Amino acid sequence: MSTAQSGPAKPGRVYAARLVGLPIFDPQGDQVGKVRDLVVAIRSEANQPRVLGLVAEVFGRRRIFVPMTRVTHIDSGQVYTTGLLNMRRFEQRPTETLVVGQLFDRMVTVTATGVTGAVYDVAMGTATDLCSSPTVTDPPSRSYGVGTTQVTETATDGSGNTDSCTTTVTVTDSTRQRGREYGAERRRRQREDLAIAVDIIVRSVPAVDALVAALESGGGSRRLVAALRSELAKRRGGKS
Numbered sequence: 001m002s003t004a005q006s007g008p009a010k011p012g013r014v015y016a017a018r019l020v021g022l023p024i025f026d027p028q029g030d031q032v033g034k035v036r037d038l039v040v041a042i043r044s045e046a047n048q049p050r051v052l053g054l055v056a057e058v059f060g061r062r063r064i065f066v067p068m069t070r071v072t073h074i075d076s077g078q079v080y081t082t083g084l085l086n087m088r089r090f091e092q093r094p095t096e097t098l099v100v101g102q103l104f105d106r107m108v109t110v111t112a113t114g115v116t117g118a119v120y121d122v123a124m125g126t127a128t129d130l131c132s133s134p135t136v137t138d139p140p141s142r143s144y145g146v147g148t149t150q151v152t153e154t155a156t157d158g159s160g161n162t163d164s165c166t167t168t169v170t171v172t173d174s175t176r177q178r179g180r181e182y183g184a185e186r187r188r189r190q191r192e193d194l195a196i197a198v199d200i201i202v203r204s205v206p207a208v209d210a211l212v213a214a215l216e217s218g219g220g221s222r223r224l225v226a227a228l229r230s231e232l233a234k235r236r237g238g239k240s
Helices: 099-103 174-204 208-217 222-235
Strands: 011-015 023-025 031-041 050-058 062-067 071-074 079-081 107-109 116-118 123-127 135-137 147-156 162-171
Touching (some): 031 062, 031 099, 174 222
Parallel strands (some): 023 079
Antiparallel strands (some): 011 123, 023 031, 031 050, 050 062, 071 079, 135 147, 147 162
16 A cells, blocks of 8 residues: 655555554644544555545544544554644545455455455555654634634645644633523522422411411512412412
8 A cells, every 4th residue: 555755755564453553642742542444545456555544533432534644653652643633523435445444354366366365454655754844824813702713724844745624613601601500590599498488388377368468568579479379379279
């Protein structure tokens, strides 16, 4: 298999079976996921399959696609990327083949010799880019208002190769949300307190009707009066 090269490069080989499960790191050394599969495009018998990218499992067990153009280095124990990842869930296209999921353990026949066997591993040709680290161009503003904003960042290496990543930034007003939650909780507690007060009054006061009349004439709480009348109606079988 072959991968795209840019700038002066050193050829090498990486085996797919050894890549599975390797951690994926960003340029700062933080792990962003693990390799779960390789995506290739099978072209023709005359041309080797082309490696398009990796299927990575990120936190939350979401599987995303990492293009090979964003893989900067692969060694025996880890994979390094540019750090620009599209978090959209991976969806396989009809022209794509998964090495681990579809090629491993598949019975094949070598056309030239007629030998038949099972695929247990696949070698991938690699190239190490010796150019300088890419320059990332950020959008003009890094401050976003409440709502949803599409943000695009572009990376350019020393050979002039560019790649971009677009993501969605959503900003919510957490202060307003907390205020609504506090208001709802306060009203719930007020209803509970009112229900407890009504129950105590109905059980302990002999002449509740007289109390209700006194509260109404004396400008007492309308909510308390209404709750008392409702409770009395329920206990008397709906008769007020």
